[in-house]
Amino acid sequence: MSKNKLERFAENDTFSNLFQPQYRELLQENFAMKGCWREAFFHNNNPIVLELGCxxxxxxxxxxxxxxxxxxxxxxIKGARMWRGLKTANEDKMTNIAFLRSRIQLIDYFFAPNEVDEIWxxxxxxxxxxxxxxLTSPRFLALYDKILKPNAIIHLKTDSYELYDYTLNEVLLPMSKRVIFNTDNLYADQTNIEVKEIKTFYESMYLAAGKPITYIKFGL
Ligand SMILES: C[S@@+](CC[C@H](N)C(=O)[O-])C[C@H]1O[C@@H](n2cnc3c(N)ncnc32)[C@H](O)[C@@H]1O
Structure with a gap:
């Protein structure tokens, strides 16, 4: 493991807004924040938005x-990557940000039914x-459904036309899910300005390489 990675892991341990529970802890006891993220961590009653694979x-x-x-x-799942966001959140004293280092497959261990308002x-x-x-297969959608509020919104941004097409035409439409908006070329579209305002690391790379970015906004 590189020194840089070890240093990042060590610094991650000092951040109070990082949760990295062990699987065995989850099996033995309830995750402390499950069902009480707002009261116990954020100290407000504001909506909770998750980014999966951040x-x-x-x-x-x-x-x-x-x-x-x-x-x-x-x-x-990758702590060394997440360190970047944690560092910024802590340097900028952001109180509305937390990071969770774990597997997406386990999200219903971390959130109670109806606890989450939106997923990216x-x-x-x-x-x-x-x-x-x-992450948009019926198996994962069923998992999201366990923690999302009714009428919650999910956003998928991807450079993969295959994943876009699969999500839209093999999952959402056949399952009669609520497709609110979709485009196979987000940056050629004049609407959805907001969705384009913030770019992820991978998004910037794909854009620089000239790849179209696709986007679907949907409900369960
Ligand atoms: C291609 S990267 C995209 C990262 C970021 N969203 C971006 O656009 O720059 C996919 C990310 O998903 C994470 N990931 C993949 N499968 C995961 C899983 N089952 N649980 C948690 N994270 C996962 C990887 O660690 C990786 O950081």
Whole structure:
């Protein structure tokens, strides 16, 4: 492991807005924040927005700055990447940001039914060979449904046309889900200015390479 990574992990341990529970802890006892993120951590009654696979956390941080009246939680398994977002959140004294280092498959261990208001899925691995592992497969949507409020919104931003097409035409439409907006070229679209305002690390790379970015806004 590189020195840089070790230093980041060590600094991560000092951040009070990072949660990195061990799997065995989750099995043995309830995660302390489950059902009480607002009261016990954010100390407000504001909506909770999750970013799944947040990487370095640009979206979580960007949204957090734009919407101080909402709480944002970035979830990813990679602590060294997440360090970047944590560092910014702490340097800028942001009180509406937390990060959770764990697997997306475990989210119902971390959040109670109806606790989450909105989900962003930003540039996930398209899992071209394993549809069941895609973050918009019916299996994952069922998981999100366990923690989301009724009528909550999910956003998918991806450079993968295959994942976009699969999500729209093989999952959402056949399952009669509520598709609010979709485009296979977000940056050629004159609307949805807000969705383009903040760019993730991967998004900037794909844009620089000239790849179209697709976007779907939907409900369950
Ligand atoms: C392609 S990167 C995108 C990162 C960021 N959203 C961006 O756009 O720059 C995908 C991220 O998802 C995370 N990831 C993939 N599968 C995951 C899982 N099952 N649980 C938690 N994180 C996961 C990876 O660690 C990685 O940081």
């Amino acid at each position: 990487g370095k956390g640009e979206y979580t941080i960007g949204l957090g700055k734009k919407y101080p009246q909402k709480n944002f939680i970035g979830l990813d 899925i930003t540039f996930p691995d398209p899992q071209l060979k394993k549809p069941n592992k895609r």
